[in-house]
Each structure stands twice: as structure tokens, then as C-alpha cells.
Amino acid sequence: MNLETPLNQIRGINTKISKKLAELSLFTIKDILFFFPSSYTDYSSLKKINQLKINENSTIKAKIVDLKTKPLFKKRSLIIQALLKDETGTLRAVWFAKPYLEKIFLKGREFFFAGKVTASKYGLSLIEPEFETIEKEEKKHLLRIIPHYREKKGLTSRFLRTIIFPLLKFSDFLPSFLPREIEKRYSLPTFSQAIKEIHWPSSFSFLKKAQTRIDLENLFILELFLLKRKISLKEKTAPIFSWQKEIDEFIADLPFKLTNDQKKVLQEIFADLASGKPMNRILQGDVGSGKTIVALISSLAVALKGYQVAFMAPTEILAWQQFQAAKNFFKKVDLPLALLTANYSLIFWQGQESEVKKNSLQKEISQGKFLIVFGTHSLLQEKINFPRLSLIIIDEQHRFGVNQRALLTKKGEKITPHCLSMTATPIPRTLALSLYSDLDFSLIKESPQKRKIVTKVTSPKNREKVYEFIRKKIKEGEQLFLVCPLIEESEKLSLESIEKKYQEIKRIFPEFSVAKLYGKMKGEEKQKVIEDFAKNKTKILVTTSVIEVGIDVPAANLMIIENPERFGLAQLHQIRGRIGRRGQQAFCFLFPEKLPAKTRARLKAIQESTDGFFLSQKDLEIRGPGEFLGIKQSGFPDYLMSALTNFTLIKIAKEAALNLLKKDPSLDRFPLLRERVEKMAEEISFS
Numbered sequence: 001m002n003l004e005t006p007l008n009q010i011r012g013i014n015t016k017i018s019k020k021l022a023e024l025s026l027f028t029i030k031d032i033l034f035f036f037p038s039s040y041t042d043y044s045s046l047k048k049i050n051q052l053k054i055n056e057n058s059t060i061k062a063k064i065v066d067l068k069t070k071p072l073f074k075k076r077s078l079i080i081q082a083l084l085k086d087e088t089g090t091l092r093a094v095w096f097a098k099p100y101l102e103k104i105f106l107k108g109r110e111f112f113f114a115g116k117v118t119a120s121k122y123g124l125s126l127i128e129p130e131f132e133t134i135e136k137e138e139k140k141h142l143l144r145i146i147p148h149y150r151e152k153k154g155l156t157s158r159f160l161r162t163i164i165f166p167l168l169k170f171s172d173f174l175p176s177f178l179p180r181e182i183e184k185r186y187s188l189p190t191f192s193q194a195i196k197e198i199h200w201p202s203s204f205s206f207l208k209k210a211q212t213r214i215d216l217e218n219l220f221i222l223e224l225f226l227l228k229r230k231i232s233l234k235e236k237t238a239p240i241f242s243w244q245k246e247i248d249e250f251i252a253d254l255p256f257k258l259t260n261d262q263k264k265v266l267q268e269i270f271a272d273l274a275s276g277k278p279m280n281r282i283l284q285g286d287v288g289s290g291k292t293i294v295a296l297i298s299s300l301a302v303a304l305k306g307y308q309v310a311f312m313a314p315t316e317i318l319a320w321q322q323f324q325a326a327k328n329f330f331k332k333v334d335l336p337l338a339l340l341t342a343n344y345s346l347i348f349w350q351g352q353e354s355e356v357k358k359n360s361l362q363k364e365i366s367q368g369k370f371l372i373v374f375g376t377h378s379l380l381q382e383k384i385n386f387p388r389l390s391l392i393i394i395d396e397q398h399r400f401g402v403n404q405r406a407l408l409t410k411k412g413e414k415i416t417p418h419c420l421s422m423t424a425t426p427i428p429r430t431l432a433l434s435l436y437s438d439l440d441f442s443l444i445k446e447s448p449q450k451r452k453i454v455t456k457v458t459s460p461k462n463r464e465k466v467y468e469f470i471r472k473k474i475k476e477g478e479q480l481f482l483v484c485p486l487i488e489e490s491e492k493l494s495l496e497s498i499e500k501k502y503q504e505i506k507r508i509f510p511e512f513s514v515a516k517l518y519g520k521m522k523g524e525e526k527q528k529v530i531e532d533f534a535k536n537k538t539k540i541l542v543t544t545s546v547i548e549v550g551i552d553v554p555a556a557n558l559m560i561i562e563n564p565e566r567f568g569l570a571q572l573h574q575i576r577g578r579i580g581r582r583g584q585q586a587f588c589f590l591f592p593e594k595l596p597a598k599t600r601a602r603l604k605a606i607q608e609s610t611d612g613f614f615l616s617q618k619d620l621e622i623r624g625p626g627e628f629l630g631i632k633q634s635g636f637p638d639y640l641m642s643a644l645t646n647f648t649l650i651k652i653a654k655e656a657a658l659n660l661l662k663k664d665p666s667l668d669r670f671p672l673l674r675e676r677v678e679k680m681a682e683e684i685s686f687s
């Protein structure tokens, strides 16, 4: 037998059981070793019956002095009641629907029993206690800290313990990679000791060390993967772009002065662009901090030399808006621009915007004619090539999915493009250090305009008051966003809820024009709605989180968010970023449906802070990395999740990984480790 031995070859596991194990993705001995308990109970203290305390977990040694059975559920099964006795007293115990116990619990026999003592009208009782014979063999279910596993019908923790424990010895054959010196320095167990301890803890403090050891192992491999990726990128060459006098002229012509942060960030970007190595930089800056112009100036440097830029936005609306912004900024510079999305194929050349046939635009982009191409992620899939692609810009990269660079690089001709991602959702430091350690960071801290937004969590009884306030404000010329949550499980329900809200709002505000906007609308229709709203023709826009990113409507200073509890903090912050964009006084009302404590804490944070960094750190703390990153999109393996927020461990793992790569950059001397690193790369599907 070895780690790969299928479980059905193990004594005590028949076909029926191995099928059930397979449903838990457990096929081999190795799988079982990594099937970690979900919780533990401490039954290590052996007590006399008269020492037992209510609600305490303990083990006793007692004799069955009386036994009764009663039918349960109309005789389909039964309740077993036992009276237990030791030299200090008696205690009752009950089991439900376990008829086979009748054959084991014979009157007069002595057993160990363990459980939590509860008080009932019959006195102290144990409900469904664990039990074991008093023979000298090693105890699996009591007299120690015992593990509980994720159960399935017909697969109890009790049973899992009996099959897992004898297999733990196989953990000695598991490869372990964390350098021994790290184990020593932090007095940690070896990997195999840690695995055994996790299943069969000797104490809670050792258990904690074991968990740390395993987290470190995983983080070490993760860091090796990320650092290797970084090194291999650094080995590539990329075209060189430097600052030119046309750029100075362009900046001098802008309707505003760049902020100091924008200038600093441009320096960082241009240092990369001129380095001859591919840039891999993420630009973080709160909503409205002016990231777009930074990206456009960088694009200009590339386009002036006749190379191509792919400028990707997360939604069509945003791609369209960016194209419009670029048109305005580039009025005097004669650069061929294009917008290519599912619904748009527009070009801008020699001061002229025109609509063109999609396939001819695709062809011309593929011939290298258009230098800055705006679009969504569909640029990755469209039937186009970018023969001279040298810069990729990914806007609002806060869903850290897919490897855009890899996909787009394939479209170029042997050029490794520079890559600049931008996000208004700051990546918390812990995640930046762990997941994104191969990225360079740039930060815009100060925004050109200070936002003035008052945020208020509103109780249902104050709705009317809020509506009156809004009515007054709209009469004064302002506009309202009304944001409904997307109902993820069902698009149909989402549409229904928007439609319902839309009708309701039309009833409440009959004097104002109301429009609706949602993701699935046709491109033209969407554009019309946005244009009307941007021109202040419509006063109220009922919408969803589609407006989360980008949309820039100067006079919209009012917002209502329905069911804010369904949004993450970082997302709420983004949504709220749609109002007060020219520094005017803005108001954001949150209408939660329910306010449990956790929600209250979250909404309190958003009410009190407009600091995106603070909010995203809080979001991570409250929701954990899985939800923060959107675990479904990120495809990140579960076993890494808890470790990802442990700052100290990440630092240790990273240092160890760096040290090893310094000695052996391609891990030639460690083929098994290299294989493990490659396997993790596959598991992290987002990479």
C-alpha cells in the first residue's frame, strides 16, 4: 500500500462506502490525509459523575445499570435510554435511531462515555454521547481531543475516524518542501507530524503549530510560483518607450494640471516603459483620482512610436466612455483610435468619429492600423490580432480573473507587451504581498477633487422623509441614482426587481422623468439612457451595480442603494463613487432590509469612511479572502484561503522562497518541488 492506493482496497471500506467517500472527492490514501477535520471537541478530561458540570465536555467511565427502548417516529426506529453509574452517582444517556446499539449496550457492562452534559427534567443527561469499550486499546473517540469531519449520510465522523487513524502513518511518505531550517527556527513540527497532529491532536497548542506548519508549506509553494513568474517576466525584453516632447505639449494642453501623485505615478510607469523589460504594474487610486489620464498619457508614448495599445474596460458602457474621453483629450494629436465591443465598432481619426463595419475594423486592427483600441474583455476573444501590441491597459481590474497578458500576448508578434492594470479597489496589503507579489504597485493617494458625500443608513420609517428631501433636491436640478442589487441566482428575478422598483419610483415621483439601466440591455439602448442621464434629461436612473465602475455623470449627487447588505464594502464604495464627482455636496442613502450585527458593522464602516483603502481592508477582514476576491471567479483552492490573510506567515514563506530561488532559480535540483509548484499554478486558475 502507498499514498496512491485506492480507498476501496482498504480493510473496512466496501464498495458502498468507497462510493460515498468518492462523493467527498476522496479516492486515495493521500486524499484522506488531506481531508482535514472541520472542528474538534476536547474529551480529554476523565471525570467522576459527581464532578460533571453542565455544558462541559468530559469523559466518564460508567456501568450501564438500566436500559430502556422506546419507539421513535411511529416505530420505524427507536430511542435508547441508559442509566449510567459509577461509584459517585448516576447519569442518563440517550441515543436516537441507532438500533444496533441495543446489541452493544448490555446491562451490567462498563464503557467510557463522552459528551456535553445537559440538564433536563430527568436530571443530568448525555445526549448521544461517544462511547468506547474499556479495553486497553488506543481510544479514537474520547479521552482526547477528537476531530469532527464533514459528514455525509452514512458517513459519520465516528466512522471516518476509525478509517483515517490507521492510515495516518502514510503521511511519512508525503513529500515536504519547506526548508528544515525554517521548521527549526520557528519550532514547528515536520510536515508529516503536522498532518498527524491535525487529525489526531495531542493538545490545542500543538494543533495550532501543525496548522501553521501546513499553511507555511502551502504559502511557500505559492510564493515560489509567483516569484518564478516574476523572474521569468524579468528575463523577457520589451520595446522601449521614453518620454517625448509631444507628451509635454499634450499635458500642457490639458484642461487641468496633473496632481503630484499623477506625476509621480507617471514617472514610475515611464521608468518601466524605458527599462527594456516588460512592465507589470498595478495602479491603485480611489474612484475619481484620475487614473484614466495617466493611462492615456502612457498610451500616447506607445502610439507616438507607431505601436499598439489595447485598453480594456470591464463593461461596454465604460469602454465607450473611455473612448469618448480619449477623443476629447486627443483632439489635437492625430492618432487613429478605435472602439470595438459586441455592440460598437467606432473609429476616430483626423478629428472625425465614424461607425465602421465590424469585420473591416477587425481586419484593420490586425494590420496594425489602429494604435489605441478600446474594448472590453472581448478584445481577448475577438477575431483580431495586434501585430504591434506593446501596452495592455486593464481598467478597474478589481476582479482579478484570467491572465489577460498571456491571452493578449499571443495576439502580438513576438513582442512581450507592457501591462498596466488599474483598480479603485485597493488590494489589502496582505493579499498584495501574497497573491500579487509579482506585481509592482503605484498609488494615487490624493484626488484632484475632494469628495463631499454624506452617507446615511436609513430605517424604513424614514423612507418618506428621504423621498421628500430628494424631491426638493431634484427640483433644484440634481439627479438620483437608485441602485438595486443584482440577484445573482437569477437574471429573471433581477429584471423583475428592477422593473418593480422602476414602477414604484415612477409612482412616487410622478413629476420627474425616470429611466432604467441594467447589464443585459442592448448597447444602443444603454447608450441612449446614459446619454440622456448625463445630459440631465432624465432625473432618476433606476439601475444595478452595472454602474459600479466608471460612469461619470457630473450632476448626479443623490443616491439610494436598496439592500446594501447584499453588496461588499469595496463594491458599495465603488457604487457611491458615482456621485459628487465634481466636488459638490452629495448624499447617499442606504436602505437595508435587515440589520443583523455583521451587516450593521459593515454599513457603519461605509457610513463613517470614504477611504477606499480602509474599506477594502475591512471588507477583507469581515468577509475573508474567499468572498473578497469572489472565490467563484478566482478559483482559488480552499486550503490556501485561511493562510492568505496571515501577514507574518506570508513574509516567512516569501523569504524562504526567495532564498531558494537565489540558489536555484529554475528549481533544477528539486524536480518534485518544481512539479508541485506547477501543479499549484494549475490549481490557481485565475493566474
Ligand code: ADP
Pocket (backbone or CB within 6 Å): 256, 257, 258, 259, 262, 285, 286, 287, 288, 289, 290, 291, 292, 293, 424, 448, 449, 552
Ligand atoms: P478614476 O481614477 O476613477 O478612473 P477618472 O480618470 O475617471 O477617475 O477621473 C475623474 C475625473 O477627474 C475625470 O473627469 C477627469 O478628467 C478628471 N481629472 C483627472 N485628473 C485631474 C486633475 N489633475 N485635475 C482635475 N481633474 C482631473
Ligand code: MG
Pocket (backbone or CB within 6 Å): 291, 292, 395, 550
Ligand atoms: Mg476609471
